[in-house]
Amino acid sequence: MKFVDEARIHVKAGDGGNGCVSFRREKFIPRGGPNGGDGGKGGDVILQTDAQLTTLLDLTYPKPFCAKKGSHGKGKDQTGKNGKDLTIRLPAGTLVRDDQTGELLQDLFFEGQRFVVAEGGRGGRGNARFATPTLRAPRRAEKGEKGQERWLRLELKLLADVGLIGFPNVGKSTLLSRISSARPKIADYPFTTLVPNLGVVTREDHRPFVVADIPGLIEGASKGAGLGLTFLRHVERTRLLVHLLDISEGPSRDAVKDFHALNHELKAYHPSLQEKMQRVALNKIDLPSVQERAANIKNQFEKMGYRLYFISAQTGKGVKELMEAVSRALESISDQVDE
Ligand SMILES: Nc1nc2c(ncn2[C@@H]2O[C@H](COP(=O)(O)OP(=O)(O)OP(=O)(O)O)[C@@H](O)[C@H]2O)c(=O)[nH]1
Ligand SMILES: [Mg+2]
DSSP states (O other), X not given: OOOOOEEEEEEEOOOOOOOOOOBOOXXXXXXXXBOOOOOXXXXXXXXXXXXXXXXXXGGOOSSOEEOOOOOOOBTTTBOOOOOOOEEEEEOTTEEEEETTTOOEEEEEOSTTOEEEEEOOOOOOOOGGGGOOSSOSSOOOOOOOOOOOEEEEEEEEOOOOSEEEEESTTSSHHHHHHHHSSOOOXXXXXXXXXXXXXXXEEEETTEEEEEEEEOOOOOTTGGGTOTTOSGGGGGGTTOSEEEEEEOOTTOTTOOHHHHHHHHHHHHHHHOHHHXXXXXXXXXXXXXXXXXXXXXXXXXXXXXXXXXXEEEOOTTTOTTHHHHHHHHHHHHHHHHHHHHO
């Protein structure tokens, strides 16, 4: 399925129905009073999150999303029917902005959360409402109000607990496929992953958590190199990052330099991203060329205050230890939040 994380849509709530001008006409009652009913209220446009959805694809729709109009009032004091609401379904994690001002209208974070984004117009009052002791036969009724109409900018930020980051080809998707039932595409060329993948990690001793594997980042991504940084929006809301490194290309690959270069890109996207807690792992430890240099690299990371995990996403070696560390870190973060 195509992944879409931005959309611009036009919503229009229903207009209210008009009030009615009418008079009672009955046998033996020569001058019946006014009995024009009120118009019905126009339908609202409502946004609602839906657990089944993971992209904004359904919303790349050129026509406006319109709720129904209220019916006009009728004689015999009949109020017009209210127009039907229109509910638009969205994935959880969607930010809703006014397109013109950029103002954040709502952050649809929870499952099933609803938000009235355009209100239907009120129905106009019928002439029955305008009768007074001195004006017994008003010929006046109101028009229904217009329904609200606006352009919205929708932006999806995936709700994952853990973000998997790293240069292209380091094995992020391989790791995701090992720790969850997700089956992202894996190949030995850079930029295999073009859209984020989500996987759920279920563990006996810990609450399940969601991991997002995002497309590879490269140096200069903040200036548009590679796929740029726009996918980083999907790790903005994660609580923890797993930073994956790979030196299998040969001695020219410097894990420490790569680590700093990627963190520099995180910071360029938003300083808060660089401040997120990270767990750092050197992948492809099954390869002898990697094993040879591993101890030295571990030392360098220790000096910087990081424990370096050795893993092989392919064979599974060390993955359990890394996931335990991730579980523990998530727990300590949620404890902090609880406090
Ligand atoms: N030997 C070895 N190869 C691995 C390991 N993990 C991944 N690979 C290989 O490395 C290549 C890249 O793996 P991917 O999982 O597609 O890498 P990625 O980080 O998702 O790459 P992008 O999506 O392009 O950013 C593939 O050929 C994998 O088979 C590992 O632990 N050991
Ligand atoms: Mg990938």
